[in-house]
Amino acid sequence: MSKLPVILVVDDDDMNIAMAKSILEMKVRAEILTxxxxxxxxDILQKRQGAIDLILLDIAMPGMDGLQTLSVIRKNPDYADMKVIFLTAAADKDTIVKASQLKISDYVKKPFIPDDLINRVEKHLYPPIEDQEVNNIFKALDSLGL
Structure with a gap:
């Protein structure tokens, strides 16, 4: 049996964490850390030796904000390609430019729309398969109702 993907939710608001965790636990097969x-x-990245598949990272946090946090993450070559989705209530142009320079995978506007959060998370955890032969097999199975 394969292990579940690991999602780390980082937000200074307990309500946002509870909401994201609840939405993800209902629809996405993954281990959710917060x-x-x-x-x-x-600290979690270090303890788990980077074994995180996706980080949902709030931008506006006291102390080290999301941009600063991601900047530190990207300085570690082992985490250079780690998938990160920013969580934001309002993203101004300057923030979006800075975020894109740090190679974010996506962003989700707060308050969360459950289907939007799920779709964006699944898009990055389970990217489409590019192999046409494999896609044809899936299409055949779908047509058989399997």
């Missing part, structure tokens, strides 16, 4: 700070995010 923390309320950028420092906590870095």
């Amino acid at each position: 923390t309320t700070s950028g420092a906590g995010c870095l």
Whole structure:
């Protein structure tokens, strides 16, 4: 049996964490970890030796904000390609430019729309298969109702 993907939710607002965790646990087969700070995010990454498949990272947090946290993450070559989705209530142009320079995978506007959060998370956890032969097999199975 394969292990579940691991999602780390980082937000300083306990309500946002509870909401994201609840939405994800209902619809996405994954292990969900949470923390309320950028420092906590870095600590979890270190303890798990980077074994995180996706980080949902709030931008606006006291102390180390999401941009600063991601900047530290990207400085580690082992985490250079780690998938990160920013969580944001309002993203101004300057923030979007800075985020894109740090190679974010996506962003989700707060308050969360459950289907939007699920779709964006699944898109990055389970990217489409590019092999046409494999896609044809899936299409055949779908047509058989399997």
